[in-house]
Amino acid sequence: MHLAVPLVAGALLFGLGIYGVLARKNAVLVLMAVELMLNAVNLNLIAFGAYLRDRFRTGEVTTLFVVTIAAAEVGVGLAIVLLLYRRRESVDLDRATELREEAA
Amino acid sequence: MTTFDVVIALLAATSVGAAALVVTTRQVVHAALWLVVSLAALAGCYVVLAAELVAWVQVLVYVGAVVVLMLFAVMLTRAPIGRSADTDGARLGAAVVATAMTATLVVLLLKSFGDVRVDLKARPVGNGEVIGSALFRSWVLPFELLSLLLLAALVGAVVLTRDDIEGEQ
Numbered sequence: 001m002h003l004a005v006p007l008v009a010g011a012l013l014f015g016l017g018i019y020g021v022l023a024r025k026n027a028v029l030v031l032m033a034v035e036l037m038l039n040a041v042n043l044n045l046i047a048f049g050a051y052l053r054d055r056f057r058t059g060e061v062t063t064l065f066v067v068t069i070a071a072a073e074v075g076v077g078l079a080i081v082l083l084l085y086r087r088r089e090s091v092d093l094d095r096a097t098e099l100r101e102e103a104a
Numbered sequence: 105m106t107t108f109d110v111v112i113a114l115l116a117a118t119s120v121g122a123a124a125l126v127v128t129t130r131q132v133v134h135a136a137l138w139l140v141v142s143l144a145a146l147a148g149c150y151v152v153l154a155a156e157l158v159a160w161v162q163v164l165v166y167v168g169a170v171v172v173l174m175l176f177a178v179m180l181t182r183a184p185i186g187r188s189a190d191t192d193g194a195r196l197g198a199a200v201v202a203t204a205m206t207a208t209l210v211v212l213l214l215k216s217f218g219d220v221r222v223d224l225k226a227r228p229v230g231n232g233e234v235i236g237s238a239l240f241r242s243w244v245l246p247f248e249l250l251s252l253l254l255l256a257a258l259v260g261a262v263v264l265t266r267d268d269i270e271g272e273q
Contacts, residue, residue: 001106001108001109001112001152001221001222001224002109002219002220002221002222003217003220003221003222004213004214004217004218004220005109005112005113005116006112006116006149006153007213007217008116008210008213008214009116009117009119009120009149011206011209011210011213012120012123012206012210013119013120013123013142014205014206014209015202015203015205015206015209016120016123016124016126016127016202017123017127018198018201018202018205018206019127019198019199019201019202020126020127021198022193022194022197022198022201022202023127023192023193023194023195023198023199024127024191024192024193025191025192025193026132026183026188026191027181028132028174028177028178028181028183029127029132029135029191031174031177032126032127032135032136032139032174033126033127035139035143035166035170036123036126036127036139036142039142039143039146039166042146042158042162043146043149043150046149046150046153046155046158047153047222049153049155050153050154050155050222050224051220051222053226053227056238056242056243057230057234057235057238057242059155060155060157060158060230060235060238061235061238061239061242061243063155063158064157064158064161064235064239065246065247065250067158067161067162067165067166068165068250068253068254069250069253070165070166070170071165071169071170071254071257072253072254072256072257073257074170074173074174075173075257075258075261076257076260076261076264078173078174078176078177078261079260079261079262079264079265080264081177081181082177082180082181082264082265083264083265085180085181085182086267091181091183094193
C-alpha cells in the first residue's frame with residue numbers, strides 16, 4: 001500500500017479543520033473543526049505506525065492517548081460553550097470579545 | 105495498486121468529503137451528523153491500516169460519545185433547526201490560509217513519501233491483546249496520567265457548568 005494515501009488524506013482533513021476553525025462563528029462548529037484536525041493527526045500516527053513497525057506500537061498507543069485527550073477537551077470545551085451561552089445568550093465567537101463578566 | 109490502496113482511498117475520500125460538508129454546511133445539526141460519517145470512515149481507514157483496536161475506540165469514543173456530546177451542546181445552545189445565516193465569518197481569508205497550508209503539506213508529503221510502500225501484513229494486527237500488552241508494558245505511566253487528566257476534565261466540566269457553586273467571598 002502507498003503510504004501517501006493516508007498522509008494526503010490526513011493533510012486534507014487538517015486543512016479542512018483549519019478552514020472550519022477560522023471560518024466558523026458558532027462555537028460548537030469550531031469544536032467540530034478542532035476534532036477534524038485531531039483526527040487528521042491520528043490518521044498520520046496510525047499510518048506512520050504501520051510504516052515504521054516499531055516494537056512499542058507507538059503509533060497506535062499515541063492515537064489512543066490523543067483520542068482520550070480529545071474527549072477531555074470536548075468535555076471541558078462544551079462546558080465553556082454552555083457557560084458562554086448561559087451568560088450571553090449566544091455562542092457567536094465574534095461577539096464574545098470580553099473575558100470579564102457583564103455588569104449585573 | 106493493490107486492494108488495500110483502493111479500499112483506503114475510497115474510505116479516505118468519504119472521510120474528506122464528509123469533513124468538507126462538516127465545515128461548510130449551514131445547518132448545525134447536519135454538521136454533527138456529517139462528522140459521524142467522516143469519523144466512521146476514518147475508523148475504516150484504521151482497520152485497513154491494521155489498527156483494529158484503535159478503530160473500535162474511534163467508533164466508541166468519537167462516533168458514540170463525542171458526537172452525542174456535540175448534539176447535546178447544539179440542543180442546549182438552542183441552535184436553530186434548519187439553515188442559519190450566521191454560522192460563518194471570514195470565509196475568504198480562512199479559505200486562503202487553509203488552501204495554502206494544505207497545498208504545502210500535500211506537496212511536501214508527496215515529495216517525501218510519494219513512492220514509499222507499506223507492508224501491512226508484516227506485523228500482527230493491532231488487536232486488543234497486542235495493544236493491551238504494549239500499553240501495560242511500555243506505556244503504563246502516561247496511561248495512568250491520562251486517567252488523572254480525565255478526572256480533572258470531569259471535575260472541571262462539572263464546576264464550570266454548575267452555577268450554584270460560589271467561591272469564598
